[in-house]
Amino acid sequence: MFDAKDSGNQEAQRSARYTNGSSHRANTKEYPPSTNGYPPSTNGYPPSFVFEAENAGSTARKKVAASLASAIDRVVSETWEGSGQASMAPMPVLAFASGRAYTQHTEPAVAVELRGVTKRYGSLVAVDHLDMAIQSGEIFGMLGPNGAGKTTTIQMLCGLLKPDEGEIWVQGACLSSSPDARRHIGVCPQQLVLWEKMTPLEQLVFLASAYDIPEKIAHTRALLMLKALGLWEKRDTLAKYLSGGMKRRLNLLMALIHEPSILVLDEPEAGLDPQSRVLVREYVRAWVREGQRTVILTSHNMDEVERLADRVAVMDRGQLLSLDTPDQLKRQHQQGDLLEIEIADAAQPHLEEALFVLHQIASEVRWEGTIVSMRMDSLVEHLSLVLGVFRRFKIAIHAVRTRPSTLEDVFISLTGRALRDE
Amino acid sequence: MRLWSVFRKSIREQWREPWGLALTLGTAPFFVLLYWLFFGGTTPFVVLVFEEGRPPLKTATKEEEVSAGGQLVKLLASLKRPRGGALMKASLVEGLAEAKQRLTRRQAAALVVVPRGFLQALAGADANAKKPKLRIVGDFTDPQYASVAVVLNAALQRFVQEATNTMMPVEVAKEAIARSDQRTEFENYVPGLLILSVVMLIFSAAMTITYEVEMGTLRRLQLSNLSAFSLLLGIALSQVLLGTLSVLLTFGMAAILGFRSQGPLWVAILVGAVTSLSIMGVAMIVASFARTVTEAFLLSNFPLFLLMFFSGAIRPIPKVPLGVIGGREIGLYDLLQPTHAVVALNKVLTFGASLRDVVFEVIAVLVLAVLYFGVGVALFHLRRMRIA
Numbered sequence: 001m002f003d004a005k006d007s008g009n010q011e012a013q014r015s016a017r018y019t020n021g022s023s024h025r026a027n028t029k030e031y032p033p034s035t036n037g038y039p040p041s042t043n044g045y046p047p048s049f050v051f052e053a054e055n056a057g058s059t060a061r062k063k064v065a066a067s068l069a070s071a072i073d074r075v076v077s078e079t080w081e082g083s084g085q086a087s088m089a090p091m092p093v094l095a096f097a098s099g100r101a102y103t104q105h106t107e108p109a110v111a112v113e114l115r116g117v118t119k120r121y122g123s124l125v126a127v128d129h130l131d132m133a134i135q136s137g138e139i140f141g142m143l144g145p146n147g148a149g150k151t152t153t154i155q156m157l158c159g160l161l162k163p164d165e166g167e168i169w170v171q172g173a174c175l176s177s178s179p180d181a182r183r184h185i186g187v188c189p190q191q192l193v194l195w196e197k198m199t200p201l202e203q204l205v206f207l208a209s210a211y212d213i214p215e216k217i218a219h220t221r222a223l224l225m226l227k228a229l230g231l232w233e234k235r236d237t238l239a240k241y242l243s244g245g246m247k248r249r250l251n252l253l254m255a256l257i258h259e260p261s262i263l264v265l266d267e268p269e270a271g272l273d274p275q276s277r278v279l280v281r282e283y284v285r286a287w288v289r290e291g292q293r294t295v296i297l298t299s300h301n302m303d304e305v306e307r308l309a310d311r312v313a314v315m316d317r318g319q320l321l322s323l324d325t326p327d328q329l330k331r332q333h334q335q336g337d338l339l340e341i342e343i344a345d346a347a348q349p350h351l352e353e354a355l356f357v358l359h360q361i362a363s364e365v366r367w368e369g370t371i372v373s374m375r376m377d378s379l380v381e382h383l384s385l386v387l388g389v390f391r392r393f394k395i396a397i398h399a400v401r402t403r404p405s406t407l408e409d410v411f412i413s414l415t416g417r418a419l420r421d422e
Numbered sequence: 423m424r425l426w427s428v429f430r431k432s433i434r435e436q437w438r439e440p441w442g443l444a445l446t447l448g449t450a451p452f453f454v455l456l457y458w459l460f461f462g463g464t465t466p467f468v469v470l471v472f473e474e475g476r477p478p479l480k481t482a483t484k485e486e487e488v489s490a491g492g493q494l495v496k497l498l499a500s501l502k503r504p505r506g507g508a509l510m511k512a513s514l515v516e517g518l519a520e521a522k523q524r525l526t527r528r529q530a531a532a533l534v535v536v537p538r539g540f541l542q543a544l545a546g547a548d549a550n551a552k553k554p555k556l557r558i559v560g561d562f563t564d565p566q567y568a569s570v571a572v573v574l575n576a577a578l579q580r581f582v583q584e585a586t587n588t589m590m591p592v593e594v595a596k597e598a599i600a601r602s603d604q605r606t607e608f609e610n611y612v613p614g615l616l617i618l619s620v621v622m623l624i625f626s627a628a629m630t631i632t633y634e635v636e637m638g639t640l641r642r643l644q645l646s647n648l649s650a651f652s653l654l655l656g657i658a659l660s661q662v663l664l665g666t667l668s669v670l671l672t673f674g675m676a677a678i679l680g681f682r683s684q685g686p687l688w689v690a691i692l693v694g695a696v697t698s699l700s701i702m703g704v705a706m707i708v709a710s711f712a713r714t715v716t717e718a719f720l721l722s723n724f725p726l727f728l729l730m731f732f733s734g735a736i737r738p739i740p741k742v743p744l745g746v747i748g749g750r751e752i753g754l755y756d757l758l759q760p761t762h763a764v765v766a767l768n769k770v771l772t773f774g775a776s777l778r779d780v781v782f783e784v785i786a787v788l789v790l791a792v793l794y795f796g797v798g799v800a801l802f803h804l805r806r807m808r809i810a
Contacts, residue, residue: 158645162809179809182645193638210646254642 109136110169111262111294112157117166119152119318126152128318129166136261137292139284141299141309141326143407145415149318150298154264157296158185171261183211186255190267192247193254196240200231200250203239204257211258218257225253229283230276245276252280256287262294263287269304281308302408312407316415326407333410336363337379338403339386341372343395350393357389370398379404442720453727460754465740466511467570468530470521471495473514475538490540490585497581501573509573525559525599526773527765528738529751531566532574533559535597544586555593562602563610563772566738571596600773601684612676613767616690617735617760619668620697624722624729627661627705632718635709635806650803658702658795665698666691684774693766693780696787700759703794704729710801733760750782759794762786 112134119127127149134140144150155161157168159175159182167174173181195203201222208218226235229249234242239250248271255263268284269277285308288295299305305312306326313323322329339362343351346369355372359365361382362374376382379402390397436443473491491514498512515521515533524530535557537543543554558574560567575594582592598604631654634640643653669691673681683690704725712718730736732755741753755761766783769775777784 160641160644160809180647182647185645187642187645189638189641191638193642195637195639207642207646210643210648258646 109292110134111136111171112296113169114153114157115167115169117153117156117163117168119149119156119161120164125318127156127163130315130318130320132313132320132323134262134294134296136294137288138310139288139295139297139308141297141305141312142315143299143302143305143312143411144315147317148315148415150315152318153315154187154266154296154298158182158187158264183258184260185262185264186258186260187264188252188255188266188268190270192251194239194247194250197238199236199238200226200242200253201235203250204253207254208257213258221259222253222257225256229253230279244271245273248272249276249280252283260293261291262296265295265297265299267299267301268297269299269301284308302406302411306407314411314414321414322410329407329410330405333413336375336377337405339374339376339379339383340401340403341374341386341390341397342399342401343370343372343390344398345396346370348393348395351395354389354393354395357393358386361385361389441717445720445723449724449727453731456732460739460742466508467532467566467573468740469498469510469512469570469574470515470524470530470533471498471512471536472516472518472521472533473536473538473540476514476516490536493541493585494534494536494578494581497584498574498577501577510570522559522599525561525564526769526775528561528564528566528734528768529741531560531564531570531738534574534578535559541585544582544590544592553593555595557595557597559597559599560602561600561768561772562598563605563768564602564738602772605772606680608679609676609681609771612672612681613764613771614735615676616669616672616694616767617697617733617763618730619672620665620694620701620763621726621729621735621760623661623665623668623698623701624705624708624725625719626664627657627702628708628712628718628722629715630657630661631706631709631802632712632715635712636714640806644807650799650807653807654702654706654795654799654802658699658706661702661705662695662698665701666695669694669698683771685770685776689775689777689780690767690770692777693763693770693784693787696784696791697759697763700787700791700794701729703791703796703798704759706795706798706802710798710805729758729760733758734764735760756786757790759787759790762790 110133112132114130114132117127117130118125130149130153142150142153152161156163157170157175159168159170159179162176167176169175170181171184175181195206198206201219204222204225205215205218208222209215213221223232223235226232229252231242231246231249231253234246239247242250248268252265252268255265263284265284268280272280284295287293295308297305297309309326311323311325312329314321314329322333324332348354351367355365355367358372358374362376364375366373374386376386383402387397387400436446471491471494473489476489476491495512495514498510499508501509503509515524518535521530521533525533537554537556540554540556556578558571558578560571562568578594579591583589634643634653640653673683673687673691705722708721708725709718712721732739734755739755741751742755744752744754744756746752762783766775766780766787769780769783
């Protein structure tokens, strides 16, 4: 592990990392240092309506907003009090909560640490002075559009690429001076990396031998793993005859046969049917829990990352844009939850006026055919207000749908909508 | 219209496969150029002349130097091809054993043995006396021997006529070294086919190694800190086993069809196995440059041609001397492993040589095996396994 001096530096860096959003170049919100090494919760939502109205832009808009505020207050009062629903509990559909809470309170050990890591390909800077620490026992998601530098970062921390600058520490060992530290890492790539003409059991035992694991131990371990991921029956079938899902599961086991403490998962659920997805997810979670292990997860599937990851790093153009728990990220970068209202008829005489009013409540309002969709913070708080506007303008509502803010919203907010080349 | 579309698609794809296109179009012209550069179309036959009873060249007197052997060498050296260029490269040798060894190694096409006092005997011979005869000794399994023997027969008749100033014909006997005259045409081809079966390992070995690259499994192995040496040697040994089996099967098939080895078969199998090992280095060099199995297959054709045509496995080729090491003349093709394997197999299968007789060749193949293996591992590590 580190000596006393290194340890001090490490602590200082970790503190700096969490105060500046993990990258000294990233232009992200700052937080005071926390005692447990994790960012403190921002707790609470911004005052959406007034805040948005005051920040609407032009003076005219501000005036309109002010007058509308009182008008809508009246609407609120009419709708809320007039309807006699003031004592009603929030609608169940709105009672969404991710249920995720980062409950780690003790100082976690660092599994992987990147210190000022830079990688260039000619004039292209694939990874740009990246600082990041991944703790033991966490599932760490890495998100980013194509060309963000995720793959290069992963390859460097696996020891398959050398950084041009900076250092990578894996379980307390610097990769450049201790290449053996690679053994702590298991990689499950997105593409199937199997020996097609070997059976699952054979290839697990063979790969274990490459890690100097005695054959007897490897054999027993392989059988247990095959059993756990539902491949027992196929242990003696050539890999080329396995189904796509079975190959994916075997692909995962290949990364784990040498019992690494860090597992790199690249799109682990791609190509899996729902049953296999659940199985793999539970297996990975159990694997992490079992021995305070670490998973580094890269994926374009935001739902997958949101479901699995404890913390998420969003990268783009080689830099770390943001790093936090999924909930915190959504809070920091939220554009609000999505509310969709389906109106009975698109040819409503006061629809445009209603939309104008709604625009003062919501951060984003779209109207397509009979669907009016809007994004707002604290949907629960504002739903009645929105419904009141529709009632005020006598617009009949056919259906109401809501969707909470997702990691994908955060991702798009941070990285933009422009298409990226590979 | 569809035909035209398919044709255009096919042309585009071939155009965009540079390795395949280069090999398809370039290999044959390239080897034509190489042959021309090395042989120039006028490569003379190497002919040795041994005169019985002649004193060693260093102690020979002026008078003795212009003996029958000396005169014959001059005559043979003066023969020209119709389009110019020497027909033969003739030289006197001091020992019969040394001459026969060179024939065995196919460093010479034929040996002319001139009996002691040959010209004097011809000049003084009466009609009833037994006339001395010349001998053309050679390896009857060597394709060059057949050609040169015909030319030599005519040249020797002319030599006798000029030397004795008569039209008296001289008897010329053809003598095979070892038992090469007892070999059938089929048996003559077997050593070459054995070499082919071994050289063909380049394909399977290069493709096996490249498969790891193409499938990404090499990355998995890299993570385990497996070295290029372990990976390649492991694959190489399995291929050597394959090569040895291939040699055994080839021998087995040949034996069933009537092939007889003059020497111990196990020595020939040993030569085959050692050559298989030496070929692995070439396969690794190919694998270092191939990214896919298809590329490995295409690229393997180049060393296959090189090793088959320039090692003498298909047809004996004249030496392109580079220098002398340990008293042995080293030629350009001695850098190709099958060159030595061909000689060793010929010695064993055709001339009945034992292991002791082919030790030099076996060691040469082993040295080249280490050399090529080292280059192969270094290149593969550099291009495929180096952390950059």
